Amino acid sequence: MGGLYPVLAILWSAVLTSCSSNPFVRHHPQKAAWIASPAIVAVYLPSDKLMVSRSAWFAGRTGWSESLLHDSLVALADKTLDEGLRTYAFPGMLRLSTISKSEWGPVEGRRVSEFVFVRGHFPPQGKKLQIEESTPQLVLFMHEVTLGLELGREKLYDIRRTHQISLTPTAPPKYLTLVASWTLWDNLRQQSLSWGISEAKHPISSAATPGELRKLFLDLTRNMATDLGGLP
Amino acid sequence: MILRIIFLSALAAWSNQVFTTPYNLYSGGEIVVIAMDTSLQISVHDLCAEIVRGRPDALPLRCRIGDEWLRDSVTLNYLRWLQQNAAQKMEPQLLRARDPAVAARLQEVQERHIITLASRNDTSWVILFHGEISEPAALHYFAGLTNPSQLARTLFRRKVEPLPTAEQKAFARTQPDSYFEEAPPFLGWVGTSTGISQATVPLTPRSWYRSTLQNQLENFRYISDSSSAWNFVEDEALLNGLRVGGIWHGFIGAELFVLHSRHGVKYSRADTNHSRILDWHYDRWEIGLVGILTKPYAISPQWDLSPQGFVGFNYSFNRETFAVQDPRPEMANLRLQLEPYYKGAIAAIGARLQWKKMVGLDVRTGISSRGRTVKQDPGMQASDSETIAGAFTLDYFLTAGLQWTFRK
Numbered sequence: 278m279g280g281l282y283p284v285l286a287i288l289w290s291a292v293l294t295s296c297s298s299n300p301f302v303r304h305h306p307q308k309a310a311w312i313a314s315p316a317i318v319a320v321y322l323p324s325d326k327l328m329v330s331r332s333a334w335f336a337g338r339t340g341w342s343e344s345l346l347h348d349s350l351v352a353l354a355d356k357t358l359d360e361g362l363r364t365y366a367f368p369g370m371l372r373l374s375t376i377s378k379s380e381w382g383p384v385e386g387r388r389v390s391e392f393v394f395v396r397g398h399f400p401p402q403g404k405k406l407q408i409e410e411s412t413p414q415l416v417l418f419m420h421e422v423t424l425g426l427e428l429g430r431e432k433l434y435d436i437r438r439t440h441q442i443s444l445t446p447t448a449p450p451k452y453l454t455l456v457a458s459w460t461l462w463d464n465l466r467q468q469s470l471s472w473g474i475s476e477a478k479h480p481i482s483s484a485a486t487p488g489e490l491r492k493l494f495l496d497l498t499r500n501m502a503t504d505l506g507g508l509p
Numbered sequence: 510m511i512l513r514i515i516f517l518s519a520l521a522a523w524s525n526q527v528f529t530t531p532y533n534l535y536s537g538g539e540i541v542v543i544a545m546d547t548s549l550q551i552s553v554h555d556l557c558a559e560i561v562r563g564r565p566d567a568l569p570l571r572c573r574i575g576d577e578w579l580r581d582s583v584t585l586n587y588l589r590w591l592q593q594n595a596a597q598k599m600e601p602q603l604l605r606a607r608d609p610a611v612a613a614r615l616q617e618v619q620e621r622h623i624i625t626l627a628s629r630n631d632t633s634w635v636i637l638f639h640g641e642i643s644e645p646a647a648l649h650y651f652a653g654l655t656n657p658s659q660l661a662r663t664l665f666r667r668k669v670e671p672l673p674t675a676e677q678k679a680f681a682r683t684q685p686d687s688y689f690e691e692a693p694p695f696l697g698w699v700g701t702s703t704g705i706s707q708a709t710v711p712l713t714p715r716s717w718y719r720s721t722l723q724n725q726l727e728n729f730r731y732i733s734d735s736s737s738a739w740n741f742v743e744d745e746a747l748l749n750g751l752r753v754g755g756i757w758h759g760f761i762g763a764e765l766f767v768l769h770s771r772h773g774v775k776y777s778r779a780d781t782n783h784s785r786i787l788d789w790h791y792d793r794w795e796i797g798l799v800g801i802l803t804k805p806y807a808i809s810p811q812w813d814l815s816p817q818g819f820v821g822f823n824y825s826f827n828r829e830t831f832a833v834q835d836p837r838p839e840m841a842n843l844r845l846q847l848e849p850y851y852k853g854a855i856a857a858i859g860a861r862l863q864w865k866k867m868v869g870l871d872v873r874t875g876i877s878s879r880g881r882t883v884k885q886d887p888g889m890q891a892s893d894s895e896t897i898a899g900a901f902t903l904d905y906f907l908t909a910g911l912q913w914t915f916r917k
Contacts, residue, residue, distance in 0.1 A: 300810035306598040382607060392810050402607050403586040437807050468594055468603070 300390035301430055302473030302504045309507060311463060312415070312470065319406070319413040319464075321373040322358055324351045330425035338485035350490070354422060357491050361498025362417070366508060371408050373416065380404075387460070387472050392436050395420060395458045395472050405464050415470070416462040423457075424490075426450035430476040434458065453479045453489070455497045461505060475501040525663070527599050529647035532639045533670040535620050536566050541575035545592055545627040551657055559661035566669035575623060587611045592627035595634040595648060604636075605644040612643035620672060624660065637664060693759030693805070695917045698869060700752045704908025706770050708737075708744035710876060711905065725777040729844035738772075738879075738899040741845060742791055746770040748906055752871075754801070762801035764819075769794055774845075787832040791847065795879075797823030799855055811865050817873065819857040825879040826850050847899055853879035861912070869912035878903045 305311070329335060329350060336343040341350075363370060381398035388394055397420030405412050423433060427450050432438050434456075454476060461471040477496035479489065502508070540557065544550040557572035578584050587606050594604060606612045615638055623638035633655050637647040649663050673681070709718050724740040726732055734740050747770065754764030774789040799821030805813045827847045857875025880901040 298811075305603060306600065307596045310596070383609065385607060388602065390810055392807075399607070402590055402611075431809065435810055437810075466594055467590055 299473075299504065300393055301434070301475070302471065302506075303387075303389045304471045304506060305463075305469060308470045311466065311468075312507065316414040317371065317411065318367040318369070318415045318417065319371040319373045319408055320359070320362055320367065320417045320419070321376070322355055322419050323375065324355060326419065326421050327351050327354050328421065328423045328425075330423070330428055334426065335424070335485060339487055339490070349487075350424065353487060353490060354494060357494035358419070358422075358498055361495045362501070364495075365499045365502035366505060367417070370417075371413060373406060373408060376406075387469060389434075389473055393434050393474065394436065395434075395460060395474065397421070397458065397460060399460070399462065399469075400464075400467070402467055405467070413464055416464050418460045418462055420458045420460065422455070424453075424455050424493075426454065426481075427452050428454050428456065429478065430456045430474045434474050450481060453481055453485060453493055455493050457497055457501065459501065471505055473504055475504045525649050525651055527595075527597060527648040527650065528601055529637075529649075530601065530640075530642075532622075532637075532646055533668070534560070534564065534567055534622070534665045535672045536669050537569050537672050538567070538571070539621045540570065540572040541578075541621060541623045542572070543575045543578050543588070543623065543625045545579075545588060545625065549626040549628055549633060549654065551626070551655070551660070556657040556660060559657045560665060562661075564665070564667060564669050578623070578625075581614075583608055583610050584614060588625060588627070591625070591636055591645070592629060592634065595627065595629065595636065595650070597650060599648060601642075601644045601646075601648075604648070615643045616641045622664070624664065626655065628654075635660065635663065693756075695755055695757055696759075696762075696866070696914055697755040697917065698753070698912040698914040700869070700871065700910045700912030702748075702750040702752060702871065702908045702910030704748050704906060706744070706746050706748040706904050706906040708739040708904055710903075725775050726845060727777050727780055728782050729776070732845070735845070735898040736900045738847075738902040739904075740775075741898070742772040742774050744772070744904065746772050746793075748908060750908065750910070752910060752912070756801065756803060760802060760804055762803065764799050764801060764821075765796075766799070767794065767796050768823075785834040787834060789831050790829075792828045792830065794826045794828065795823045795877075796826075797821055797855060799857070803861075805863075813861075813863040813866070815861045815863065817859045817861060819855065819859065819873065819875065821855045822852065823855055823877060823879065824850055824852050845898055848881055848897060851879040851881055851899060851902075853877060853902075857906075863914060866916055867914060869914050871910040871912055872908070873910075874905075874907045876903060876905050 327347070327350060329347060332343060332346055335341075335350075336346045339346065339349075359372070380400070382401040383398075384396055385399055386394045386396045397418060399418070400406055406416055428442070429452075432442055455478075456474060456476045458474045459472070460469050462468075463470050475497060477493050477500055479493050479496070482489065540553070540560070542551065542553050542556065553572040553574055557570055560572075561567050561570055578588070587608060591604060606615055618638050619641060621639070625636040625638070627634045627636065631653065633651045633653065635647075635649040635651070635655065636645045637649075639646040647664065651659065708722060709715070718739075721734070721737050721739050722744065724732055724734060726741045732741055748768055749770070750766050750768040752764055752766045754762055756762035770793050772791050772793060774791070776783045776786065776789065799819040801817055801819055803815045803817040805815040808814050826849070829847070831844070855875060855877040857873045857877075859871060859873025859875075861869045861871045863869040878901065879899070881897050881899070
């Protein structure tokens with residue numbers, strides 16, 4: 278037996294080190310060449326793309342009434358994501374205001390890896406997004422943000438697992454999860470530079486207070502900055 | 510000098526391909542050339558002549574300028590976008606037409622070849638549309654301008670296919686997309702393994718093996734029981750192997766293996782006859798074939814876990830190494846001998862953890878046997894004949910292996 282364990286350990290570590298690519302993020306092969314160093318970046322955070330699962334649970338923990346929960350969470354998300362992205366990713370970023378439905382193209386799916394896709398709206402080919410007559414070089418689209426309990430990105434976005442989500446959980450939940458799908462869009466070339474799904478996960482302590490949720494959203498932006506990779 | 514030119518031009522033709530999918534040139538086909546820039550315009554007459562030169566089967570071939578593509582503003586928009594986004598590191602999916610009207614137009618290209626010429630920064634890009642996909646079928650680039658003979662050489666092979674008939678097209682449309690195939694493709698592997706082999710099977714009483722493991726050879730050949738080889742050779746050994754195998758349809762497979770282990774002979778140290786032995790061991794080589802039943806489970810986007818069951822047979826060869834000080838013709842030459850080969854069976858269970866369908870970690874455990882081959886009826890004098898050493902030997906093994914896997 279003595280000869281076997283070192284061999285196993287070497288094999289296992291070889292397998293682990295070879296596993297570094299993230300199946301939830303994909304970058305355009307020309308990203309490094311195309312990304313301009315001082316780029317004007319705009320971020321689009323649509324308020325209607327925040328989803329909350331188990332809203333009754335969150336209403337009980339946050340102290341917001343169930344009817345006001347979604348609006349309160351949207352306000353919190355908007356403010357915190359803005360703050361987090363400025364801190365971790367794009368210090369001088371601009372905000373794109375709401376884009377009307379007629380300005381978008383149809384819903385498009387982008388493959389991230391073999392079993393993971395990002396779906397969202399993109400500007401139609403040939404149309405460059407503008408902010409007050411300036412054209413940002415890069416736009417970060419947040420397609421969907423999902424706040425839930427034990428709803429990690431594997432459960433939500435891996436097509437082999439999406440059917441396994443249980444609507445009637447049997448055990449008490451252990452984690453708060455926040456998942457966001459996003460695309461870093463080259464506004465001049467009309468091409469996605471990076472696209473993927475990021476997540477943040479916190480153990481559920483005594484209460485999911487607005488303060489705790491704020492930390493969760495900030496964690497998400499930090500993970501997003503890591504997933505986005507080489508930024509201008 | 511001529512060779513050098515041929516080599517350089519071959520290198521140039523080889524290195525300017527960004528991507529290409531398999532496609533055919535059809536006899537009676539149609540070539541449409543779209544020049545995005547007046548400086549890129551080439552003579553379609555020359556292009557047709559170049560293609561037909563050396564490919565007489567391509568006749569009748571029609572070549573024309575596809576200006577109607579440029580008169581459609583949505584299509585022109587897409588082609589301009591392509592011109593801007595073409596790059597030397599690129600995948601076809603990233604150049605897909607996003608506008609539904611353009612996508613529909615590209616899907617109707619079918620057997621025609623739409624050659625689009627675009628230039629950016631002193632590089633000309635050749636974008637080919639073909640078939641029923643809404644993305645380019647091939648992308649090539651050239652430094653400077655391109656010419657008809659270079660285009661014909663780059664885009665088309667020598668072989669020309671007849672135009673598919675309506676029935677062939679209808680049949681091709683009924684074929685399932687390989688991505689949606691339910692039956693997994695063939696999975697093959699080449700791998701190495703290492704592990705241990707021993708007489709004691711876990712979870713069995715120690716008393717089953719006590720006498721076998723304690724037995725020792727006296728005076729080179731005497732032993733109370735010689736049926737199991739573990740009476741006279743060491744059972745615990747490092748077991749190394751090479752394995753080649755495959756799984757068909759995701760559940761049934763076969764594997765060929767070669768295993769090696771080294772077993773020292775257990776001779777009595779108290780016996781003074783043995784004092785002159787320097788080295789006495791057997792190298793056991795086993796070749797065999799196992800059938801595999803398995804089922805893969807995707808445990809994450811990158812990892813697959815496949816529990817496996819194995820049943821098979823092996824042939825076991827023993828190569829003896831015997832060295833004594835001062836060899837003399839005596840008992841040592843009448844020492845215990847093994848048969849030239851034995852054959853036996855293997856049963857094992859295990860699991861393969863596979864990363865990205867490329868590398869696999871294979872762990873398996875089981876038992877294998879080896880016994881003598883009875884070539885003839887032992888007859889009435891069987892009890893008088895010599896006992897054959899190692900008539901039935903059973904061992905337990907646990908191995909771990911690293912596999913390079915490939916799919917077809």
